[in-house]
Amino acid sequence: MFTGIVEALGVVKKLEKDRSNLHIFIESPISDQLKIDQSVSHNGICLTVVGVEGDVHQVTAIDETLQKTNLSGLKEGESVNLERCTPANGRFDGHIVQGHVDQTATCIEKTAQNGSWLFTFQYDPSTHNITVEKGSITVNGISLTVVNSQADRFSVAIIPYTIEHTNLQDVEVGSVVNLEFDIIGKYVARLLVQRN
Template sequence: MFTGIIETLGEIQHIESDGGNIHYYIKSSISKDLKIDQSVSHDGVCLTVVGINEDIHQVTAIQETLIKSNLGNLKKGDIVNLERCTPANGRFDGHIVQGHVDQTATCVNIKDQEGSYVFTFEYTPKHNNITVEKGSITVNGISLTVIDSEPNRFSVAIIPYTLEHTNLSKIRIKDIVNIEFDIVGKYVAKIMSMRD
């Protein structure tokens, strides 16, 4: 379980293909403190740490993960958002984030609002995934609040701190991001679809 509050950034050092899987070697300030078998969110995708070498840790993405996320697009030098799982006695600052990416979305607009930015993302409607204004959404693992909601797109406002401390600063129009919709909204949508 995660909260969507990004702990630090990691840099892709090396990528290896292994059949249908991909191994990622990531350098970060928390890598040396991780443990084998620990769950860590990488751009919103919960991956298990399988190796550690000083300040570099290794994780593996399977085919199912690569299909539903943007991890297959990563290359050496790319920056990813990292968050360790939330301790049971920890502060819950974001919202309930499972680390199970539902699908990807495309950045279609970035608007400078003199100090903050509004990012608009468009996604293919499927599986009854929805957003609501003032509701929660996870973009590349970041817990954000929806400010505009349409059937296949939404916008979020980004403060300077978030832009500086996450990889949203690297996002440009047409870039692909990972989306995890609010778990409560997903349950409500499922229940409503069963009533039809």
């Protein structure tokens, strides 16, 4: 389990295609502290560490993951948000994040607001995922608060610290991001669908 508080920014050093899988090699300040078999959130996707060499670690994304996330468009040199699992005795600073991406969204607006930024993301509502005003959403593994919740889009207000320490700094209009909707909201949405 994660909390959506990004620990470090990694940089994609190498990508290797292996049949339908993609091996991703990431350099980061926490890579040398990782262990094989450890679960780490990469842009909100829980992936297993399969190799560590110095300050570079390796994970593998299977076809299912590549089809449902933005990892299929990953390029060498790009930044990746990283978060290790929450320790049982640690602080719970964000919200409950499973590391299971529900779907992707596209940035349709990015507006500077005198020291902060407002991002608007649009997603396919046919999956019945929902946001609520002032509720939680995970964007590329970052725990954020929803503003302007609508049926197929929402906005998030971003402070300078978050821009500086996550890959939101690279997100522009047209960028595709990973979304994990709030787990409580997902259960409520499922119950409502079953009732209809």
